[in-house]
Amino acid sequence: MKLKKILATLSLLVTAFFLTACIRDEDKITLPDSGNNKIVVWTFNEDLKYMAEKYKEVNKDKEVEVVIIEANDYFIKANSALRGRSAVPDILVGEADWIIPFYEAGYFEDLSSDPYNADEFKDKIIDYVYEVGLDKENKIRALAYQTTPGGIYYRRDLAKKVWGSDDPKFVGEKFSSLSEIKKTATELNQYGIKIFPDMGSLRYFSMGENMDPWVVNDDVTLSQNRVDYFDVTKEIYDNKEVAFASEWSPGWYAGMNGSVPYNAAGKEEMVDIFGYTLPTWGMIFFRNSGKDMSGNWGITTGPNPYIWGGTFVGINKYSKNKNSAWEFLKFTTLDEDTLTWWSESRGDVVAYLPVLEKMKDKKNEYLGGQKTYEFWTEQAQKVDYSKVTKYDREIEKYFTQAVGSYQEGKMSKDKAIEQFYRNVKTIYPELKIPNKK
Amino acid sequence: MQENKKLSKYGIIFILPFLIVYLVFNIYPILRTLYLSFTNFRGYGEATFIGIQNYSRLLSDDMFIQSFINTLKIWGINIIVQLGMALGLTIIFSDIRYKVKGLSVYRAIFFLPNLIATASVALLFQRLLDWQYGPVNQILLNAGLIDKPINWFGEPTSAIVIVSLIGAWMWFGNSFIVLMAGVQGISKDYYEAADIDGASRLQVLRYITIPLLKPVLIYVGVTSLIGGLQIFDLPFLITDGIGAPRGSLNTMVMYLYNTMFRYSNVGYAGAIAYGIFFVIIGFSLVLFKFVNKKGKEEIR
Numbered sequence: 229m230k231l232k233k234i235l236a237t238l239s240l241l242v243t244a245f246f247l248t249a250c251i252r253d254e255d256k257i258t259l260p261d262s263g264n265n266k267i268v269v270w271t272f273n274e275d276l277k278y279m280a281e282k283y284k285e286v287n288k289d290k291e292v293e294v295v296i297i298e299a300n301d302y303f304i305k306a307n308s309a310l311r312g313r314s315a316v317p318d319i320l321v322g323e324a325d326w327i328i329p330f331y332e333a334g335y336f337e338d339l340s341s342d343p344y345n346a347d348e349f350k351d352k353i354i355d356y357v358y359e360v361g362l363d364k365e366n367k368i369r370a371l372a373y374q375t376t377p378g379g380i381y382y383r384r385d386l387a388k389k390v391w392g393s394d395d396p397k398f399v400g401e402k403f404s405s406l407s408e409i410k411k412t413a414t415e416l417n418q419y420g421i422k423i424f425p426d427m428g429s430l431r432y433f434s435m436g437e438n439m440d441p442w443v444v445n446d447d448v449t450l451s452q453n454r455v456d457y458f459d460v461t462k463e464i465y466d467n468k469e470v471a472f473a474s475e476w477s478p479g480w481y482a483g484m485n486g487s488v489p490y491n492a493a494g495k496e497e498m499v500d501i502f503g504y505t506l507p508t509w510g511m512i513f514f515r516n517s518g519k520d521m522s523g524n525w526g527i528t529t530g531p532n533p534y535i536w537g538g539t540f541v542g543i544n545k546y547s548k549n550k551n552s553a554w555e556f557l558k559f560t561t562l563d564e565d566t567l568t569w570w571s572e573s574r575g576d577v578v579a580y581l582p583v584l585e586k587m588k589d590k591k592n593e594y595l596g597g598q599k600t601y602e603f604w605t606e607q608a609q610k611v612d613y614s615k616v617t618k619y620d621r622e623i624e625k626y627f628t629q630a631v632g633s634y635q636e637g638k639m640s641k642d643k644a645i646e647q648f649y650r651n652v653k654t655i656y657p658e659l660k661i662p663n664k665k
Numbered sequence: 666m667q668e669n670k671k672l673s674k675y676g677i678i679f680i681l682p683f684l685i686v687y688l689v690f691n692i693y694p695i696l697r698t699l700y701l702s703f704t705n706f707r708g709y710g711e712a713t714f715i716g717i718q719n720y721s722r723l724l725s726d727d728m729f730i731q732s733f734i735n736t737l738k739i740w741g742i743n744i745i746v747q748l749g750m751a752l753g754l755t756i757i758f759s760d761i762r763y764k765v766k767g768l769s770v771y772r773a774i775f776f777l778p779n780l781i782a783t784a785s786v787a788l789l790f791q792r793l794l795d796w797q798y799g800p801v802n803q804i805l806l807n808a809g810l811i812d813k814p815i816n817w818f819g820e821p822t823s824a825i826v827i828v829s830l831i832g833a834w835m836w837f838g839n840s841f842i843v844l845m846a847g848v849q850g851i852s853k854d855y856y857e858a859a860d861i862d863g864a865s866r867l868q869v870l871r872y873i874t875i876p877l878l879k880p881v882l883i884y885v886g887v888t889s890l891i892g893g894l895q896i897f898d899l900p901f902l903i904t905d906g907i908g909a910p911r912g913s914l915n916t917m918v919m920y921l922y923n924t925m926f927r928y929s930n931v932g933y934a935g936a937i938a939y940g941i942f943f944v945i946i947g948f949s950l951v952l953f954k955f956v957n958k959k960g961k962e963e964i965r
Contacts (some may be wrong), residue, residue, distance in 0.1 A: 304926050307708060329929055333709030472797050479798040491797065491806065491814055622927060625907050633911050636819065651912075654728045655928045 259343060261551035266291040269556070270306060270317035272299040275539060275576075279373070279560045282569065292556060303329075310335040313546045318553040322370060322540050324360045328618040330542075336369035337543035337550065344554060346371060349562055356611040357579040360540055370542035371561040373570060375579040377607035378432060378507035378534045381514065384526045384596050386421055386502050396598065400528040403503075405437060406453065406460045409531070413469040421500045422471040422490070425480045427635065429470070429505040430461055431628060432534040439532050441615040442623045447660045448652050450645060454627070458634050458641050465635040471501050484518035484525075507536040508577040508604050515594060522594050527603055533610040577604045619656055626651040702935030708925075712932065719936035728912070729937060732920040733944065735825070735913060739900070740893030742829035743836075748885065750833065751840035755878075756870060759848040762860075772845070775838035783835075787902035790831055794818065818903070821913030828900050828914060832893075840885050847881030848874065883956050890952060894945050897922065917941050 269276050269292060280292035295317065297305050303326055309316070310333070322330050330336060339346040339361075346368045350358055354375045361370040380403055384394035391398065402412040409430070413423040424430065436453030443449070464470060471490055473479030482488045483501035490499040504510065514525055541561060543553045559566055567583045570576055577600075578584065584605045592600040630648035633639040639647070649661040702719055706712035723729055754775070758765050765771075778786070793801050794817040802814040818824050855873045864872070875882075897918040900908060907923065908915025921941065925934035 311709060329707075329709070335709075474795070474797075477795055477798060478792070479795075489798070496806070625905065628905075629907065629909065629911060632909075638911065650727065654726060655924070655930075657722070 259551040259554060260547075261549050264291075264549075265289055265552060266293065267318040267547075267549050267552045267556055268292075268316050269294045269319040269321075270297060270302075270309075271295070271319075271321045271539065272297055272302040273539065275373070275574075276319075276321070276541070276560065278574070279566070279570070280556075282566065283556060283559050286559075287555075290552065290555075306330070306335075307333070310544065310546070315544070315546050315548045318544055318547040318549045319556060320542050320544050322542070324535060324538050324540065324613075324616065325621045326618075327360065327370060327540055331363040331369050335545055336363075337545045337547070339368040339371070339542070339557075341367075344368075346562075352562075352581050354579045354581065354584075354605070354608045356535065356608060356613040357538070359613040360538070361542075370540040371557060372538055372540045372579050373561045373567060374508070374538055374576050375604065375608040376507045376509060376535055376538035376577070377604055377611055378505060378510075378530075378536050379527050379603070379607055380503045380505055380530050381510060381595075382503040382526050382528055383500065383521075384524050386416075386419075386500055387526070390416060390419055390421070394526060394596070396526050396528040396603075399526065403528065403530050405531045406433060406456060409433065410460050410463060413464050414467065416502050417467065417469045420497070421502050422469060423464070423502050424470045425473040425483050425501050425504065426470055426475060427461060427465055427472075427632075428475050428628070429503075430457075430464070431624065432505055432536070433457075433531045434624075434627065434631075435532045435534065435615075437531055439612055439615050441617060442620050443617040443659060446658065448619075448623070448649065448662075450648070455641075455645070458631055458644070461631055462635045471499055473501070481513065481517040484514050485520050505530065507534075509537065511575060511592075511594070511600075523596050525594065526596050526598055527600060529607065533607050533612075535611055535613075535616075571601075577601065577608075579608075581605075619652075619659065622655060623652055626655075698935045698938050700935075701932050702939055704932045704935075706931040708929045708931045715932070719933045720939075722933065723936050723940050728915070729917070729920060729940065731912060732908075732915045732917045735908070736894055736896060736916045736918075738825050739829050739832070739896055739914075739916065740890070742826060743832040743893060744886070744889050746830060746833035747837045747840055747889065748882075750837040751844050751885070752882075754837075754841050755844040755848055756874065758845060759874070760866070762866075768845070772838070772842055775841050777838065778835045779839050781835075783898040784902055786831060786835060787899055790827070791818075791903060794827065819910055821910050824904075824910055824914055828903060831903075832896065832899060836889070840889070843885055844878065844881055847878045851877045883952075887949060887952060890948055891945055894941070894948065917944070 267290075269280065271277075271294060274296065277294045277296065280294045283292055284290060302321075306317075306320055307330075310320075310330075320330070320336065337344075349371075353371070357372045357375050358368075361368050361372065363369050380400075382399055387394040387399050391402075393399075401408070403409055409423070416423050434454050434457040436451065436457075438451065438453060440449065440451035440453060471479065471483060471488060473483055473488060479488050484504070487498040487500050490497055506513070514521070518525065541557055543550055543557060547553055561567075562580065564580065564582055567578045567580045568586065571578050571583055571587055584601055587601040588605065589599060590601055591597045626648055629651075630639075630644040633647070634641050634644040652659060653661050701712065703714055703716060704712035705715050705718075754771075757763060758768055758771070781789075793799050796802065796814055796816040796819065799814075799817075801817075802811070805811045806814060815823070817827055851874070855877070856869065859869050859873060895918050896916050900914040900916050901919050901922070904910075904914045906919075906927075908919060917937070918941065921934055921937045924930050924937055
């Protein structure tokens with residue numbers, strides 16, 4: 229009898245426990261899921277394809293279809309699909325400089341809300357990466373597995389030859405401001421060394437040490453640093469202190485592995501390229517194109533920190549598999565094991581601080597044993613994302629065009645600036661430009 | 666009567682698939698674009714009606730006017746070279762005194778550039794004409810024809826000429842095939858008679874080939890005009906996307922594309938699309954009028 233009572237009480241307790249658990253679960257998980265365990269990812273590079281393979285290894289019952297769309301077409305395709313409130317894809321991506329319109333359009337799921345509560349991870353993510361994921365109301369819309377700050381990759385042998393030192397801090401001083409860069413370019417040129425492959429390499433440094441934003445309260449501003457940029461770059465151009473090997477051209481890649489032919493001055497000669505302005509992922513090009521130069525490259529800072537690229541991942545607001553999508557998103561951006569594996573296998577710099585902390589002492593033999601994770605973490609922490617606006621990408625194109633016109637002597641500085649303002653006003657009539665410009 | 670009704674019913678059924686596709690994919694986008702051109706739609710959110718603001722902006726838009734001039738320049742050079750090459754080859758291949766053999770082989774060779782994807786063509790010429798590393802400059806330097814490499818895509822004039830010539834290279838084969846078909850339709854009797862009468866080659870060309878080939882030449886001209894004014898892919902791929910150098914390769918459709926997809930101004934892009942439409946209509950009318958006038962004069 230006693231046993232019966234005990235059993236009855238136990239069974240009551242067990243039932244009560246499961247009931248409570250179920251109720252709690254129902255309270256928590258409110259995400260829709262079609263239950264077919266399959267999600268579709270639209271991305272513009274192969275990263276998420278490798279991530280999906282790993283995800284399927286760990287979660288045998290899950291299926292992830294990764295569709296890679298050419299980067300230039302991505303915005304258009306995704307925008308067209310989501311404007312029609314398509315439930316596919318479940319996972320969307322974007323880059324820092326063009327993701328904001330996606331947020332404004334409301335395509336990305338609010339990850340600050342319950343049950344996602346992604347805000348809890350704030351302290352574990354590099355600040356600027358976290359901020360890129362925020363919309364105007366400070367709600368998280370996207371997360372990233374990587375951080376992509378930039379620096380200057382430089383040839384150690386050339387630094388030693390010219391200055392007797394290849395120390396990154398010492399070399400960094402030679403690039404600490406636009407005027408320093410100008411002096412350095414002239415100094416290197418005397419040794420037959422070109423400071424950068426092309427004029428475009430300087431574009432990230434128009435911002436200057438003050439990191440002046442392009443747009444403040446709808447006003448387009450050309451800071452003093454950017455006005456000076458016209459003259460500094462013209463001098464470099466006129467003195468032919470770069471190799472004129474345009475970005476992504478065969479000569480540009482060849483410079484990573486040694487001397488390149490140069491004939492801008494009228495006679496064919498071989499020159500060395502001292503540095504490349506590239507972010508974290510630039511390492512891939514050095515490994516592929518500069519095989520003979522292993523250990524001979526280093527990485528240092530420019531006048532200002534900058535970011536270039538970076539894949540931000542979010543969930544389609546209209547997805548019917550939000551639960552599975554969230555599982556995948558957590559796996560790719562917030563899971564320590566995944567991100568450690570990603571760092572170690574791909575050499576990518578992740579945005580997750582616990583992993584960066586773990587990797588900080590790791591030396592990069594290709595870059596002469598430099599502790600690159602430590603370097604990139606420092607650079608990423610210096611980025612001030614509040615200075616970035618949704619107009620930057622297009623404004624910079626017209627700025628480059630104006631600077632180019634002045635460099636080549638086709639326009640006076642005033643005329644080039646005037647045309648720059650006019651072009652920006654044409655493409656963004658909502659912005660204000662200075663009077664009489 | 667009953668039979669006729671039956672037939673008309675079948676007729677409707679048969680044209681229905683085409684009609685539906687045409688309405689959905691042609692008429693609807695045309696009308697939708699017209700509607701959007703009167704709004705400030707940015708590709709997302711609400712579209713607010715703003716009247717003719719986009720159209721008045723278009724009329725005073727320097728960038729659009731410049732893109733129109735650029736397009737005309739590119740098309741102008743292109744059509745002269747393309748039609749000139751095609752006509753020249755047609756004259757050679759149709760001359761009974763030359764008796765050129767293997768027309769079908771030549772036809773295929775001339776048409777080949779048209780089969781290469783524009784993206785590949787753009788990349789190919791970018792590499793060939795690279796300022797520092799392009800083989801064209803290397804050859805010219807080694808031959809002593811130039812003493813400094815030419816920055817082909819750095820100067821507006823050379824960039825426009827190059828894009829026009831690439832277009833001509835890609836399309837002259839197509840024009841050649843059409844013109845050859847036209848020439849083969851001309852009776853051999855005329856040429857034989859001219860031969861007997863001792864007409865020179867130039868006289869044969871002026872009084873027989875060109876006049877009888879006129880309808881075909883008009884066809885080639887009009888299709889080239891419509892296609893040429895919509896040129897987009899080649900200048901877009903060969904430049905930085907905004908028509909470098911100094912916007913000289915920014916064509917009308919490129920500006921439309923950028924306004925729509927880069928600057929997210931769908932409403933204004935709609936107005937640009939209609940602007941281009943009216944430009945093409947205007948040019949086509951002028952061309953037709955010119956040709957008809959000439960035709961009437963000749964009849965008189």
